[in-house]
Amino acid sequence: xxxxxxxxxxxxxxxxxxxxxxxxxxxxxxxxxxxxxxxxxxxxxxxxxxxxxxxxxxxxxxxxxxxxxxxxxxxxxxxxxxxxxxxxxxxxxxxxxxxxxxxxxxxxxxxxxxxxxxxxxxxxxxxxxxxxxxxxxxxxxxxxxxxxxxxxxxxxxxxxxxxxxxxxxxxxxxxxxxxxxxxxxxxxxxxxxxxxxxxxxxxxxxxxxxxxxxxxxxxxxxxxxxxxxxxxxxxxxxxxxxxxxxxxxxxxxxxxxxxxxxxxxxxxxxxxxxxxxxxxxxxxxxxxxxxxxxxxxxxxxxxxxxxxxxxxxxxxxxxxxxxxxxxxxxxxxxxxxxxxxxxxxxxxxxxxxxxxxxxxxxxxxxxx
Numbered sequence: 001x002x003x004x005x006x007x008x009x010x011x012x013x014x015x016x017x018x019x020x021x022x023x024x025x026x027x028x029x030x031x032x033x034x035x036x037x038x039x040x041x042x043x044x045x046x047x048x049x050x051x052x053x054x055x056x057x058x059x060x061x062x063x064x065x066x067x068x069x070x071x072x073x074x075x076x077x078x079x080x081x082x083x084x085x086x087x088x089x090x091x092x093x094x095x096x097x098x099x100x101x102x103x104x105x106x107x108x109x110x111x112x113x114x115x116x117x118x119x120x121x122x123x124x125x126x127x128x129x130x131x132x133x134x135x136x137x138x139x140x141x142x143x144x145x146x147x148x149x150x151x152x153x154x155x156x157x158x159x160x161x162x163x164x165x166x167x168x169x170x171x172x173x174x175x176x177x178x179x180x181x182x183x184x185x186x187x188x189x190x191x192x193x194x195x196x197x198x199x200x201x202x203x204x205x206x207x208x209x210x211x212x213x214x215x216x217x218x219x220x221x222x223x224x225x226x227x228x229x230x231x232x233x234x235x236x237x238x239x240x241x242x243x244x245x246x247x248x249x250x251x252x253x254x255x256x257x258x259x260x261x262x263x264x265x266x267x268x269x270x271x272x273x274x275x276x277x278x279x280x281x282x283x284x285x286x287x288x289x290x291x292x293x294x295x296x297x298x299x300x301x302x303x304x305x306x307x308x309x310x311x312x313x314x315x316x317x318x319x320x321x322x323x324x325x326x327x328x329x330x331x332x333x334x335x336x337x338x339x340x341x342x343x344x345x346x347x348x349x350x351x352x353x354x355x356x357x358x359x360x361x362x363x364x365x366x367x368x
Contacts, residue, residue, distance in 0.1 A: 001222065001249035002348075004339040007230050009075045009128045010169045011067070014042045016230065017246045017339075019332045020077060020254040021325055025050050026060075026070040029259045030314075030321040033071045039294060039322070040329030043075040045254045046127065048120055049084035052110070053103050057124040065126035077254070078127040080117045080160075082175075083203075083235070086136035094135070096152070114159035122170055129199065132160035134175040137204040146179035153177045153203075154191045161195055171198035173232060179204055180213050182220045189224035199230040199252075206235035206255070214241065218248045225249075239268060239331055240355040243348055246335050258328050262320035265309040268327045272355050276320065281306040294326035 007014040021028045021036055024047040028036050036044060046066055051057060060069050066076055092101030098113030114133040121130035134153040137146050157174050164172045174197035178184030192200055202221055205214050214236070225231055232252035233245050242253055258268070265277040269289050274281075284302040292298065296319040308316030338344040 002246050002335070002339050002344050003249055003251070004336055005230075005251065007251070009171070011073065011075045011128055012042060014075060014252075015336060016251040017242075017332055017335050018042060018252050019242065019328045020045045020252065021258065021328075022047070022254055022256045023070060023072070023076075024256070025054070026066060028321075028325065029256075030263065030318045031259070031325060035322055036072075036325060037074070039326040040333060041074075041325070043077060043128075044072055046070075046076050046078045046125060047084070048078050048081040048117060048125070049112075051125065052081065052112075052120055053105055057120040061124040061126075065124075067126060075128040076125075077129040077173075078121040078125055078131065079234070080121065080131040080133040080175075081112055082117075082131075082134045083136050086138075096155070098133070114156045115163035118160055118163040118172075122164060122167060122172075127170065129171045129173060130164065131173050131201065132157045132175055132197070134177060134203055136207070137177050137179045139179060139204070139207045139209045141179050143181055143184075146177070146181050146184050149179075149204075150177040150184050150188045154188065154195075157192060157195050157197070161197070173197055173199040173201050173230075175201045175203040175234070176221065177204050180209055180217050185217060185221045186224050189221060193224075193226060197229070199232060200225055201232040201234050202250075203234050205233060206237050206241075211238075211241060211244070215244050215248070218245060218250065222249045238355075239328070240352065242328075242331065243335065243351050243355075246339075247344070247348055258324035259321040262322075262324045263317040265316070265320065266324075267305075267320050268324050270351075270354070276302060276306050276309050276316075278306075288320075288323050289327065292323070292326055292330055294323055296320070296322035297326060 005016045007016055020043050021041050023044045060066055063069050092099050100111050102109055117133040121127045133156045135149045137149040174192040176188040176192055178188045230251045233250050236253050237255050265275055267274050267288050281302045286302055287298050289297040300319055305316055305319055338347040
């Protein structure tokens with residue numbers, strides 16, 4: 001079911017399958033935007049929750065919008081803030097109309113509703129792709145909990161559409177919920193499709209359910225979705241997760257994993273992840289990944305990066321974040337090429353064999 005396409009936006013085309021680097025606070029951590037672009041990214045993700053708290057959505061709007069503020073002229077997708085509201089459950093109170101929560105920064109109170117989320121994303125930040133406000137489902141959860149979350153997300157989806165209105169140069173995506181319950185996923189898909197979004201995201205994954213449960217959920221969900229809309233799995237994930245999701249027909253992904261693991265000494269390679277903190281790299285003069293067209297991957301030895309990481313030097317985190325971002329983009333480019341030339345099944349088998357040991361649930365959320 002792997003598929004190759006182009007998602008056209010006024011700010012540029014997005015080649016799919018696509019991986020979106022996460023720019024939580026208007027920055028992809030430890031990278032310049034030209035490094036992100038040179039790595040091959042067509043689109044980045046911005047975080048509504050964090051930007052509304054600091055520096056403030058209204059301030060970003062006064063300063064020319066998120067693209068100008070961050071120095072990124074390509075497309076930007078913003079999340080709705082729903083995931084952070086879920087992850088910060090001890091700081092919020094939810095009702096049928098929205099969420100009231102306290103800032104983790106200073107304790108000040110905020111109110112987030114479907115309409116306010118759309119105002120922040122589409123109007124104030126100027127996102128090319130906005131996401132409906134949803135309630136992310138815990139895992140594990142009971143059937144009743146998942147059903148209630150799904151129903152609330154459907155209601156908020158319609159309110160998000162109503163608030164979004166007619167914006168010909170911008171797009172709004174809906175979000176499916178339902179945890180790992182097959183009938184709830186199908187009901188959620190039917191409801192979101194009826195509402196008429198410009199794209200469909202599958203939420204409530206990469207929250208601890210693990211690789212196999214994620215794949216099983218996609219197996220029952222993707223066939224329910226229309227072929228002419230982009231499909232986006234939120235918060236995923238490890239390279240093996242990306243390959244298997246692409247095999248099931250997913251088009252778009254985001255995850256903090258490349259830069260988060262880079263800041264902690266991990267590099268992703270075609271043979272799997274390596275931990276540069278390990279002593280075995282202390283005298284290893286080989287580059288991180290000589291086949292990768294990235295200065296961080298080619299021009300610095302593993303021994304040098306090992307030294308930087310062990311010495312807590314900022315440059316170590318910067319180089320590994322750059323390398324990892326380039327690796328994830330190179331992986332997506334290889335997937336696109338293999339789909340186009342018919343070799344995807346062989347590439348999938350090769351990579352799955354190499355990465356069989358990396359299927360554990362990824363700690364890949366962008367919560368604080």
